[in-house]
Amino acid sequence: MRIVILGWGSLIWDPRELPREGVWEPGGPIFSIEFSRISMDCRLTLVIDPVNGAPVVTRYVQSPRVDLDDAVADLREREGTATKQIGFLNIANGTARCEVHPPLVRVIREWSEAHGIDGVVWTDLRSNFHEETRQAFSLERAREYLLQLPASAADRARGYINNAPPEVDTPLRRRMREVGWLSG
Numbered sequence: 001m002r003i004v005i006l007g008w009g010s011l012i013w014d015p016r017e018l019p020r021e022g023v024w025e026p027g028g029p030i031f032s033i034e035f036s037r038i039s040m041d042c043r044l045t046l047v048i049d050p051v052n053g054a055p056v057v058t059r060y061v062q063s064p065r066v067d068l069d070d071a072v073a074d075l076r077e078r079e080g081t082a083t084k085q086i087g088f089l090n091i092a093n094g095t096a097r098c099e100v101h102p103p104l105v106r107v108i109r110e111w112s113e114a115h116g117i118d119g120v121v122w123t124d125l126r127s128n129f130h131e132e133t134r135q136a137f138s139l140e141r142a143r144e145y146l147l148q149l150p151a152s153a154a155d156r157a158r159g160y161i162n163n164a165p166p167e168v169d170t171p172l173r174r175r176m177r178e179v180g181w182l183s184g
Contacts, residue, residue, distance in 0.1 A: 001092070003063040003071045006108075006122035008033050008056055009046035011078070013163045018078040021062040026167070028058030029111040031104065035161060035172045036127035036137045042153040043160045044142060046168065047125045050101045052137050054170045058122075068119040075121050087124035091117070100126045139175050146181060158182065 005011070005020060008031065012024045032053035035044040065071040072086045079086070089096040089108050096105045108120050129137035133145060146157055161173055161182060176182045 001066045001068065001118040002116065003065055003068060003119040003121065004028075004060040004112075004117050005063050005071065005075060006031075006058045006060050006120060008058045008168055009123075009164060010160065011123070012059055012165055016078055019064050019074050021064050024059040024061045026057060026059055028060040029104075029107050030055050030057055031107075032056070032101070033058075033168060034127070034137075034170045035164075036129050036142065037125055038128055038132040038145075041156055042149055043157040044129075044146065044172070045160060046164060046170075047123075047127055048100045048104070049127050049137075052127070052171070056168050056170070059165065060120075063121070068121070071119065071121045075123065079123050079125075081123075081125065085124050087122045089120045091119065098124060100124050139171055142172050143175055143179065143181075146176065 006028050007024060031048050032050045033046050033056040034049040034053035035046055036049045036052055037045045037047040039045045063071040068088055068090050072083060072088050076083050076086045087098045089105060089112065091112055098105045112120055127137055135141050149157055161176065
């Protein structure tokens with residue numbers, strides 16, 4: 001079974017001990033992505049966000065695993081999350097899990113079949129901005145959130161956004177460049 005891992009954020013520049021073969025390749029399926037999840041260390045991180053996100057061509061890398069459950073476990077461990085927050089698609093038996101935005105399964109299936117891929121895993125986390133701030137996500141609210149962070153948290157948040165691949169050109173990233181919070 002040929003299994004790939006999809007990525008668009010820190011998996012690409014900070015894979016840690018995630019088992020993988022080769023390098024992250026451009027040309028994965030297109031997801032709607034935004035910096036709309038508040039992490040435990042206050043960063044705004046990239047997640048699938050069908051409401052606020054921008055279309056982003058994801059990247060992919062080969063998993064050394066031949067069993068989809070093992071690839072899910074690898075990604076779950078790297079992400080430090082629950083198994084239910086790792087999406088998967090098994091082309092052979094048609095099983096899938098995608099809680100954040102179920103229509104992505106069709107997009108991933110079409111992409112996988114076109115590329116001769118048997119299984120796909122990805123981080124299936126949703127925006128938690130509202131839960132954490134009691135306000136709906138918007139560019140203005142996210143900008144305010146980032147600007148009010150203490151210096152050390154702001155440095156971590158800025159580093160995360162700056163490290164994102166160039167193709168991850170979301171509305172928030174552009175806005176924070178416009179206000180001079182980000183370089184480039």
